[in-house]
Amino acid sequence: MKKLFAGLIAVMAAGSLAACGTSEETSGEGKEKIVMGTSADFPPFETHDNSGEIVGFDIDLAKYITKELGYELEIKDMNFDGLIGALQADTVDFVASGMSATDERKENVDFSVEYHRSGEMFITLPESEIESMDDLNGAKVGVQLGTIQDTAAKKLAETIDIEVKALDKLPALIQELKAKRIDVIYLDKTVAEGYIKEVGLKGFDDESSISPGMAIAFPKDSDKVEEFSEIIEKMKENGELEKLEEKWLKEE
Secondary structure: OOOOOHHHHHHOOOOOOOOOOOOOOOOOOOOEEEEEEEEEOOOOOOEOOOOOOOHHHHHHHHHHHHHHEEEEEEEEOOOOOHHHHHHHHHOEEEEEOOOOOOOOHHHHEEEEEOOOOOEEEEEOOOOOOOOOOOOOOOOOOOEEEEOHHHHHHHHHHOOOOOOOEEEEOOOHHHHHHHHHOOHHHEEEEHHEEEEEHOOOOOOEEEOOOOOOOOOOOOOOOOOOOHHHHHHHHHHHHHHHHHHHHHHHHOOO
């Protein structure tokens, strides 16, 4: 897996890439411009590298799809909890940001076919005595605002004694954990495994997780859903999706 996690924390204040509009505009080369929204704090799916460029699995996926469809891709970086609103406001044409295609989100946006499924995981400091979900009682649980883990943690708080702290950015949660202001972070399993390896943490699975897979989100009734889904299905068949998984999601 790409070693992007420590670099992300170092550049968490990096500015976003500017976008001039949505796909109604045309580039100088005559290609239709298409604007993607993402939250570049979610390695290995999207993050800033040491030079400040946004890179990751979702970025390569979006570049491949838009190239196949003949679009010029432009990327807007924003907080995760603002991505659905950006679609609804037509400030972006689609979102690729490790977003799970939940029923709740489907009420507001449309999704492509799924392209990845991870599950969920809790991560904590190596010296922590929290080693399973049975140890969570009384814990302070950090989540990223607007994620499915945010929703799930709040539901969990109805059944056991936990305090949920939601922040905009994952690097801020890592800092909170290292400062011992929270006890665990609840997040996507693939991302969690990267932080465990690169930051020296430990973790355990949420074995009760039945979250849906990740998909690309679009405004309701977008005519781009079908064409994006067709390319993703072709990538599954021709091995291109597997290549991206090998590049970004597999251990080196």
